[in-house]
Amino acid sequence: MSLKSIEERIVTAAKSAGREASDVTLIAVSKVQPDERVRAVLNEGHRTFGENRVQEASAKWPGFRQDFDGIEIHLIGPLQTNKARQAMELFDSIHTVDRPKLAKTIARLAQELGRCPDLFIQVNTGEEDQKAGVLPADADGFISECKALDLPVQGLMCIPPVDEEASLHFALLAKIAARNGLTGLSMGMSSDFEKAIALGATHVRVGSAIFGERVAH
Numbered sequence: 001m002s003l004k005s006i007e008e009r010i011v012t013a014a015k016s017a018g019r020e021a022s023d024v025t026l027i028a029v030s031k032v033q034p035d036e037r038v039r040a041v042l043n044e045g046h047r048t049f050g051e052n053r054v055q056e057a058s059a060k061w062p063g064f065r066q067d068f069d070g071i072e073i074h075l076i077g078p079l080q081t082n083k084a085r086q087a088m089e090l091f092d093s094i095h096t097v098d099r100p101k102l103a104k105t106i107a108r109l110a111q112e113l114g115r116c117p118d119l120f121i122q123v124n125t126g127e128e129d130q131k132a133g134v135l136p137a138d139a140d141g142f143i144s145e146c147k148a149l150d151l152p153v154q155g156l157m158c159i160p161p162v163d164e165e166a167s168l169h170f171a172l173l174a175k176i177a178a179r180n181g182l183t184g185l186s187m188g189m190s191s192d193f194e195k196a197i198a199l200g201a202t203h204v205r206v207g208s209a210i211f212g213e214r215v216a217h
């Protein structure tokens with residue numbers, strides 16, 4: 001796999017869903033990947049990346065930002081409240097807002113910093129104990145709470161259970177977004193991004209299919 005072939009598959013998937021490929025943002029998930037693989041994708045011209053740890057991203061991206069213009073990085077992993085400031089200074093977008101305490105902290109810091117990354121609310125569509133995200137039944141209330149805090153909520157994000165049909169979860173996420181007037185949908189990974197695009201994904205998060213298997217630390 002490579003960046004080019006994933007881009008082509010996005011174009012094909014968008015077309016067959018009657019959508020514009022330009023309405024789908026490819027987030028290249030670079031977590032745990034060696035710097036030379038990330039640099040290769042930057043050299044191919046790609047600028048939008050995803051990381052799931054604040055610490056790892058803050059070690060990696062300031063250097064790349066010196067070498068390349070226009071880099072945009074998205075936090076797609078869980079965010080601890082005590083790392084919120086660092087995350088807001090580093091990331092252009094945070095996909096994992098999932099609880100009132102974090103939402104309130106982000107709102108306070110946004111005032112202080114005079115800016116706020118784009119935000120997505122993570123929904124635990126599979127209601128899995130080990131997974132982050134607000135439960136589907138609590139989503140409408142939490143979305144309203146975030147809007148009341150004036151947070152720039154762009155949409156919703158989910159990570160379907162590994163052993164279930166992803167499309168059911170993508171459809172549920174799309175339904176919750178639509179009834180709350182949200183247009184952003186961060187859904188779809190290496191194994192299922194085409195299904196996600198068919199169901200309206202605006203942001204797909206693709207790692208191993210671009211960079212190769214992740215090398216364990």
Ligand SMILES: *Cc1c(COP(=O)(O)O)cnc(C)c1O
Nearest residue numbers: 029052076189190205206207208
């Ligand atoms: C790692 C990760 C991805 C990318 O997974 P691949 O299967 O390598 O495409 C997408 N989203 C989240 C939240 C991740 O943690």
